[in-house]
Amino acid sequence: KAGVTQTPRYLIKTRGQQVTLSCSPISGHRSVSWYQQTPGQGLQFLFEYFSETQRNKGNFPGRFSGRQFSNSRSEMNVSTLELGDSALYLCASRAEETQYFGPGTRLLVL
């Protein structure tokens, strides 16, 4: 089976812009979670989607949002980008209690 894919892999934006990141889970997996990884805070949970519904949300501002489509693919959107949003954004595909991560999208906000 192909693993989790994320696009784009790298992105440079400026403050105030918005960005959309995409994730395709492992075939057959219906749950997708998003995490932010920074050197200072480590890996932090953003939200989880299952069958197109957001089931859990982490402690992030409303500028961070997401959605899931009927084919289980998911997108994450960050509006009004801030310098502190520079991070590796990771998507995880879930089978039962196990999560498998994609390669991530590295976002740099200038």
Place this chain on the structure above:
Amino acid sequence: QKEVEQDPGPLSVPEGAIVSLNCTYSNSAFQYFMWYRQYSRKGPELLMYTYSSGNKEDGRFTAQVDKSSKYISLFIRDSQPSDSATYLCAMKDTGFQKLVFGTGTRLLVSP
């Protein structure tokens, strides 16, 4: 205090050494425990997954969970230079899919 504590290292060992990596946690609701390996500029790769207390072995890797002490460990036998990476512990409770991660321990295995 963080829910999951992990020594950031770096931990430097010679090739062939036995490596011990550890995490402590405070939330007694955690039931599922995982170890991920992350190479530089890559996503985390699942190494080991354990439910509740006990040991689990997979090749050169052994995971141990002691829920009474809120302490988990990963042992790597016959360490190789290719094991050089950051090792992240992660855990979650039942029915809630948020993984809580340690900060990661950077491991360096020298030839």
